[in-house]
Amino acid sequence: MRMSFDATGQVVVVTGGASGIGAALARAVGAAGGTAVVLDVLHTADLDGAPGVEQVAVDVSDRDAVTAAVAGVLARHGHVDGLVAGAAIQPRTKVADMPADEWRRVLGVNLDGVVWACQAVLPSMTERRSGSIVVFSSGLAHMGRAEASAYAASKGALVAFAKSLAAEVAEHRIRVNVIAPGVVDTPQFQAANPTGGEREHWLRTTGIGTPEDVVGPLLFLLSDAATMTGSLLSRDRAYPKE
Secondary structure, rough: OOOOOOOOOOEEEEEEOOOOOHHHHHHHHOOOOOEEEEOOOOOOOOHHOOOEEEEOOOOOOOOOHHHHHHHHHHHHOOOOEEEEEEOOOOEEEEHOOOOOHHHHHHHHHHHHHHHHHHHHHHHHHHOOOOEEEEOOOOHHHHOOOOOHHHHHHHHHHHHHHHHHHHHHHHOEEEEEEEEEOOOOOOHHHHHHHOHHHHHHHHHHHOOOOOOHHHHHHHHHHOOOOOOOOOEEEEEEOOOOOO
16 A cells, blocks of 8 residues: 655644754655745754755744744745644753753753644644644653653653643644654764664664654644544654665
């Protein structure tokens, strides 16, 4: 069975889309005829000139900046059909050694940033009675991991947040779902798991996927084919390549 996605006329906001899964998704949305607006503190030349891809410099932990950026999207395009909230950071620090500002920064980006993005897109989606929101969790939300407590806590909180939001906005025909993409070879993963023992562990156990491996599930969740809300889609293992 083969599936293709038509994003003609669709506008998708992707936070944290300057690299990794978000960048792969932005390219896919553009290639399918839609417009992907990447909100990220970083600007990547790799996306310059990509069909249907815009980049806006935004720190997602800054509520006013997110609100202004989404207002700009609405002014340019008139609507937002999808939000993929993928911006996240994952410093590695033991709980006993963690500075207060690091804890707050992780929650500010990983959790608050999702809340601010949702608040920014919901009025337009509610008025149009249409929209799809996808947030990212992680296997660490229920497994935990040494030196990743702040990241794991933020990802666990996002599951509860997304399920609660899904219940609030279902009457407006807005879907809110969660994806746990598994172990994916992104710049964030590379920084948190340098070559050596940890990387070999993931290769032996779950396998390591590519950002492109997650694009199909994300496009599905954004599409009308995903007639579900408040759900968690988990990629627990990377599919072996030929």
